[in-house]
Amino acid sequence: MEQKKLSVEAIEHGTVIDHIPAGLGLSILRQFKLLHYGNAVTVGFNLPSRTQGSKDIIKIKNVLFSEQDANRLALFAPEAVVNQIRDFNVVGKMRLRLPDTISEVFRCPNTNCASHGEPVSSRFYVRVQGRQTKLKCHYCEKTFAREAVAEA
Ligand SMILES: [Zn+2]
Structure with missing residues (x-):
């Protein structure tokens, strides 16, 4: 399990969107304008997933998702997990709730x-x-x- 995590470079602070259904990573990058922050973005496509077969993952350095972002994400990938990273550790997982x-x-x-x-x-x-x-x-x-x- 640890080795799989290391297949995408770890980040010190920021957000990791994990368990994105394979194929949706690009559209999430675009929809959330994740490349517009000017921060380092690491993306992995078609990574092996124990629960999903394969998945996409997005890591954004120094950017924290707002609750609104997380809820919007629920419309694209309700099964995605948004991890908040501090000092290389997961300090929180955001619940995705559909917006009204x-x-x-x-x-x-x-x-x-x-x-x-x-x-x-x-x-x-x-x-x-x-x-x-x-x-x-x-x-x-x-x-x-x-x-x-x-x-x-
Ligand atoms: Zn209409």
Whole structure:
């Protein structure tokens, strides 16, 4: 187990997003603008995972995720684990809780939706039905499965 951890360089302070489903790492890098901080970012793709088969992992030096970031992450990778690192040790794990609403991140799939023609940000209400995350558009009031809604 220790050896697997060492396959990606350890960081002294910062955030490690672990257990990202393989293939989602890049889209999380982009969506959270993790390269915009100017801090060192180490990414591992398709690393072996005991529970997931393979996973992606992202380590960001000197950046701490806010609770809002963690909740937004829940929309992309609910199974991800956000570790807070200090002095090379994990000092905390953030719980990912789905936010009640999400703005700007997604585009409404309804082509007739008012959010497309207007200079407004998209806005969705988030709810969970069974094991499915659903997004309800604030403008056209239609409900979509999370997977059916593309990133803006
Ligand atoms: Zn809509």
